[in-house]
Amino acid sequence: MCLNASNVHYACIHSKKCWVVLTQLWVKYGLTQLLVMPLLRLALLIFSFLFWAAGLAIFTLGVWAQASLSDYMLLSANRYPNAPIILLGTGAAVTAWGFLGCLGVAAKLPYLLRAYGFFQLATLMGGLAVSLSGLFYREDIAEGFRSGLKKAVLVYGEDEGHADALDSLQRALECCGAEGWRLGNDSSTVSLPDSCCIKRKGCRNRLLPKSVFSDIELAGIHAYGCFRKVFSLVNDNIFHIAATVLGLAFTQVAGIALACLVKNVHYLIYN
Template identity: 30%
Template sequence: MASRRMETKPVITCLKTLLIVYSFVFWITGAILLAVGLWGKFMLGPYISLIADNSTNAPYVLIGTGTTIIVFGLFGCFATCRGSPWMLKLYAMFLSLVFLAELVAGISGFVFRHEIKGTFLRTYNEAVLNYNAQDERSLAVDNVQRSLRCCGVLNYTSWFSSVYFPANGIPPSCCANTSDCNSSDLRNATIAPSKVHQQGCYELVTSFIETNMGIIAGVTFGIAFSQLIGMLLACCLSRFITANQYEMV
C-alpha cells in the first residue's frame, strides 16, 4: 500500500501543478471579462444601445461572469492546494457549467449574426429618424459617424427623412472636412452631399460583424473547450486523492 502511494504521489503532484497553472490562467480570463464588461458599460454603452432594441444587460453579464470566474479561479487554486476531493468536484462542476454557457453563447452569436445585422439596421434607422443631437442614441450616432467616417444608414440621403433635417440639415458629424462644412451648407440638400461622407454606416458596421464573427466564435469555442481540460484535471486529481487517501498539507 505504501509502495502504491509512492508511485501515485508524482502523478498527483503533476496533476496538482497543472491544475494550479490552469486555475491561474482561468482567473486571468475572468479578470479580462470583468475589464471588458466595465469598458463596455462605461465606454460602449451608447453604441450598444444602437444594436439592441431595448437596453441591454450584456455589460452586466460580462461583469458578473468575470467576477464569478475570478472567485472560482481562486477557489480552484485553494481546492488544489488543500487536496479536498469535494472541493475539486465542485470546481469541476462549475467548469462544466461555464463550458456549456460559452458553447451556447458562441453558437448563438454565429447562427444569429444575420438577425443581429437586421436588428442593427432597424434600430440605427430609428435613431437617425428620431435624431435630436441631445439624447444618448443621437450622441451615439454622432460618435459612429465621426469614428467610422460615414453618414446616415445606407448613405447621407437617410437624413432627408429625419425630423432633424428640416430645421437643421444633416448633422455636423457627417462632415468630411469640418473646416469646410457649415450649418447653411448642411441645410442645403444640393450642396450638403458634396460636404459629407458618402458611405453609409450600416455597411461598415455589418461588414465588420460579418468578417469578425467567425473569429469571435472560434475564440469563444476555444476558450469553452479549454474548460474541459480543467474539468478533467480536477476530476482526475479528485479521483487519485480519494483512491489513495492522499491529503495535501
C-alpha cells in the first residue's frame, strides 16, 4: 500500500480504518519525520530569524557609529581598520545569511543549510579572533588613543579636523585635554577652548589667573582628562561587553549544531 496524504484523507473519511492507516504511517515514516524533524526545523527557523535580527542590529549600529564616531577615530595615533565600516559589512553579511538560513529551512534545501552552517562557523571564528585581538592589544590601543589625544591638544587650532573631534569628545564626556586641563600649562595663565568649560559662554580662549588653579570647579572647567573618562567607561562596561560576546558565541554554536542536525536528519529521511 502506498501511503500518502490522499490515501490518509480517503481512509479517514470513507472507511473505519483511519487509525490503522495512521498507525501504518507512523511506523513507516517514524517519530523522527513526524515529530522531531518539524521541531528541529522550527528551532532553526527561530534561530535564523534571531540571527537575521542581530545582523540588522549590527548594521544599524554601524550606521550610527559611522555618523557619530567617525570624528573620534581621528584622535587615535594607531591606524586600525575603520570600525564603523567593519560593523556595516558584518551586519549586511549576517542579515543576508540569516535570511538565507530562513529560506533554507522553509524550502527544505539541505545544501543551503550546509552553507549556512559554514558561514556560522566562519562568523564565530572571526568574532573570536577580533575579540582576542582586542584583548591582547588593548594596551597598545589605549596608548595609541592617549598619544592621539595629546597630539590633538598640542595642534589644537592648527588642525581643524582634530580640533572638531576633540571638541566633540570633550563636550560629550565633559572632560578636558588628554590627562587633564592643566597638562603642559605651568604658566600663571592658561588659554582653553570653550569645550573644556562647563558654561560655554565667554569661555573660549579665556585667560585664567593662577589663583583659581586650586579650585577647578570655581573656574568652571571640566576637572578630568578625556583619556581617563574613556578608559573608565570601557572598564565599567567590560563585563557586559564580554558577556555579550560569549553569549553570541554560544548562540552561534547552537546555530551550527542545529543546521548540521537538520541537514543530516533530512539526508537520512530522504535518502
